[in-house]
Amino acid sequence: MSLPAAAARGSVRVFHLAGVEKVYGSGEAAVHALRGLDFDVMAGELLVLLGPSGSGKSTLLNILGGLDRPTAGRALFRDLDLGAADDAAITDYRRHHVGFVFQFYNLIASLTAEENVELVTEVADDPMPAAEALGLVGLGQRRGHFPSQLSGGEQQRVAIARAIAKRPTVLLCDEPTGALDVATGVRVLESLVDVNTRLGTTTLLITHNADIARIGDRVVRFADGRIRSIESNARRVAPRELHW
């Protein structure tokens, strides 16, 4: 990874958060998942979100992905107010700009790997062929298989192929390696980093693993619904150099 490339990308703001709060429930039972977040995400960044369990990482990612809305504050994608836009606009946002990768893959069991990817490319504006996306994650040979015929890591890579195939503006990954062994986890991370560098896709990656944080441009540490620190990595480490 070359530094100039990262610097060139870092000039356009993709997300802008100002005082974002999220409260689940009300009264006695209220849970403050997010207690006021302020920060921006720049185009082409690979941002790693770190933090203990329950600190609000997934909550934030869901808000940024248009799956949930903040209780207070503003969360903007470019000019789109993710808290105030109507459901149709949010759906369109997800459709055209967001690629998701989840801990539990969330593939459609009745569709093959390739068809799972096609599900997304079909409605995208400028997608890459499904076969190409699968090739990027090293699954070109397995595209006719159903999820039940793939290993967990392979399923996760299908999910990544599905997320990147539409060339999303932002790629949101919630513990994509959580269920995987080291070697497989490295493969998955390589796919993500590859997409981030080659396509310039802004990527947010949640992990529990401090080691993995080294692959990002910046690391955001969460604690109890707040941002404890934001650090820039001097150098992005390639996934295969990681050990955990």
Added chain:
Amino acid sequence: MIRLAPLDHKLLRDLRRMWLQIVAVGTVLGCGIALFVMATGTYGSIQRSRDQYYAAERMADLAASVVRAPESVGAQLAALPGVDAVETRVSGIALVDLPGVSEPVSARVVSLPRGREARVNDIVLHTGRLPAPERDNEIVVNEAFAERNGLGPGDTLAAVLYGRRRTLEIVGVASSPEFVFAVAPGEITPEPQRFGVFWMGREGLARAYDLDGAFNDVAIRQARDAKPRELVAAVDRLLARHGGRGAYGRDRMISAQFLEDELRSLQTMASVLPPVFLAVAVFLVNVSLSRLIATERSNIGLLKSFGYSNLAVAAHYAKFSLAFAALGTVLGVAVGQVGGDYMASIYRSVYRLPDLQFDAGPLVYAGAIGVGIAAAVLGSARAVRRAIRLPPAAALAPPAPTRFGGLGERVERAARSLDAKSRMIVRRIVRFPRRSLSTVAGIAAAIALLVTSQHFPVAMNHIVDVNFGAAQRMDVTLAFADVHDASILRDVRRLPGVLAVEPMRSAPVILSAGTRSQRDSLLGIPAGARLNRVLDGEERPVPPRADGLTIARVLARKLDVQVGDRVRVQATDGRRRSLEIPVVAIVDPFVGAPAYLELDTLNRLLQEPERVTAAYLLVDARAREAFSREVKRLPAIAGVTYADNAENTLRRLFNEGSGFFAALFVVFSSMMAAGVAFSAARVTLAEQERDLATLRVLGFRRREASYVLLGEIGALLLAAIPLGIVLGYLLTRWLMSQFATELFSFPHVLSPAAYGQSVAFVAVAVVVAALFVRRGVDRLDMVGVLKSRD
């Protein structure tokens, strides 16, 4: 406070979450059970109360009419072996003039013994008192007639008895097992408004009929050990010289026979349809539960991975299913009981059976409950067994689609050209064939049940339509009090408004072949008859022949005869001729016509030329009033029936009787169809929930996600429609063939309307249910679905 085991907490949560589904499945099962309880219970109750009534009021086993027999013959009859009790009576037909009623009304007048209860065919007095024995102007009338005409004790009416007009005073209202249905001579349906039964003191009536010290009618109860055939022969021998017309059993007593026919059609409905309903309900519950539990497969894997034993897991889902069964059975038994009580109250007045109480009996309830529980447990057992057989790991992984041969491959290849959402639909259907087939089968079964249950009214209406449209085309039927010579037709022709007259003769005979014999009526129908035609099953007229008998297939079977065989015909009336006549044709008559031949030939063979017992007329509608007024003056007339009245009566009778039953089937099958539709839609949503949420996460719009849900349900519905039509056709044909073994043949009328309505109803139910369920797409928990494994 009881501490619940964690699994029971899960159970209660699940049940609360699925309450709508429980209601849907419970409704389906409840309908099946309710109908079963109601139908079997109602039939059993009616039959039981009829038998009790017959026993309590000593319903006759045998009856015979004679021209005139001295009272001493009564004692001889009582002395015959196998006779338990004998009641000799005077009986006749009276023409009645009711104030304000222009149409002719007639009544059967029957004597009551002096100073004691009738030993046979006793009556139950509802209001008033018995007539004084010696009075020839006091009568007790039957309940139906009194009710329909608003008559009661104290009212008077004018009647012509034996040619003499007199004023009769009603002193009481009664009913009798002999006249549960009072049917006028020559008629096939009771018309309580125009035909009544009058009971009068024996002496008074005997005087009116010139039968002092004699009788012309006898009712006999046979002893338990009686040999019916021999007894009939002995009675006939004794009565022959007094002008006996032949003794006959209950199968020839018109009320008993009518009630028996009604009961038989109720029985067929009760014994054939409800089990089918129950079977379909069981199937649907089975399907719903096994699909529901299939959606739990990862939970089952999880439980097993925690170390729960197969038994514990199975027990958990057995409890789960029992909740469905419990609702269904409780609902079914309760509705069945309430419905049964209601049915009993309806049938109490239709069949005029006193003390008709609905009581299905413990066996029916136990059976219903057992079936309900078995349905649910077996339904879940299959799915649970499949799930626990899987190693936990496999259960935790997404369900593996089945690859299956030729057709599936071809469908899939065809689906390649579709968009991914449509392909998802096709895939889900083709790759999970068991699931898809069970939904298709469930919806098809609902359509089939609706088609079949609608068929009863359709068939019945068709019978009435054809009978009065093509077979019986007269306006008026005149029944003569006795066998008359044809000169009476001249008087009839002179009545106002009469446009055409067609004679008919019905001769009481014993038909026999080999060792088999059957008492029946032999009809003489004129060649070229236009007003009263016999039609075959295909509704083609089968004219009478002069060279031999045309007989109904049922009768042919009873006598074991073929075309070409000779049948012995023993007249039990008039000259009592005994002949041998060849069978020249066997038909499936549309409506009962046991045996007939050309009128002149019949009269010639019986050596009684120019005799008639009835006449069919075309009457100018504008002259109806005048005709009614004049026809009453003809002394020979025993009954006048207007075809339109008869048609209305027949329709009403059907609507109140078995038609009410049939309507019930329609209601229940509609409810079942709705339950099936809802449960199919709901379970499809449950199965798709995760996929749909994922689609939404990926940026698919609600409309698109809904398309996947509705598309699957819609495609399955489309597949179910033709299957439902075919199933409905087969089921209907099978049911009608069950009916055909009974005395009257039930036509299998292809009614496009019934099919159309059934399909439309089920389709609308499915669409409404699907749209209702579709709202679930708006509420999909996108975040939640990402947090959990499949």
